[in-house]
Amino acid sequence: MKQMVELTVNGEKKRIYVRPAATLLNTLREELGLTGAKPGCENGDCGACTINFDGRPMKSCLTLSIEAVDHQVTTIEGLIDTPIQQAFVKQFAFQCGYCTSGFIMNCHALAELYPNANEYQIKDWLQSNICRCTGYEEIEAAITEVLKNKAIEDTPS
Ligand code: FES
Numbered sequence: 001m002k003q004m005v006e007l008t009v010n011g012e013k014k015r016i017y018v019r020p021a022a023t024l025l026n027t028l029r030e031e032l033g034l035t036g037a038k039p040g041c042e043n044g045d046c047g048a049c050t051i052n053f054d055g056r057p058m059k060s061c062l063t064l065s066i067e068a069v070d071h072q073v074t075t076i077e078g079l080i081d082t083p084i085q086q087a088f089v090k091q092f093a094f095q096c097g098y099c100t101s102g103f104i105m106n107c108h109a110l111a112e113l114y115p116n117a118n119e120y121q122i123k124d125w126l127q128s129n130i131c132r133c134t135g136y137e138e139i140e141a142a143i144t145e146v147l148k149n150k151a152i153e154d155t156p157s
């Protein structure tokens with residue numbers, strides 16, 4: 001039986017009816033029309049469904065919708081014109097429509113949480129997103145660019 005919940009997604013409060021077992025991934029896509037988070041493995045392995053949950057990257061296929069009550073959820077639709085989105089375009093880091101949004105969400109969280117991350121930490125962080133089609137070099141270049149720009153902005157003049 002469905003129950004009414006209020007979720008905060010991309011800064012907007014949404015009241016919807018969800019089943020207790022409904023994943024956040026399905027609710028975002030099917031109830032809220034936010035299809036940027038993708039159903040890949042639906043098992044926590046690929047990262048295609050990554051969203052930000054109170055600023056931390058989270059696999060939405062492993063999160064129940066009711067767990068998101070009283071938390072801030074951000075999806076790829078909420079990152080329009082952010083530095084990380086622009087860096088992905090500039091560095092040609094956008095890949096297929098399936099994996100890219102998850103990579104951007106994860107890189108955005110890295111830039112916010114660990115602005116001093118080095119190249120080894122970047123590689124380690126990206127392990128939670130899987131693409132077997134191509135390399136990760138452009139993605140690493142995009143996040144590196146964002147971190148460098150952040151460091152310049154934060155340097156006192
Ligand atoms: S769909 Fe969630 S980790 Fe693959």
Ligand code: FES
Pocket residue numbers: 095096097098099100130131132133134
């Ligand atoms: S899964 Fe998207 S390019 Fe490989």
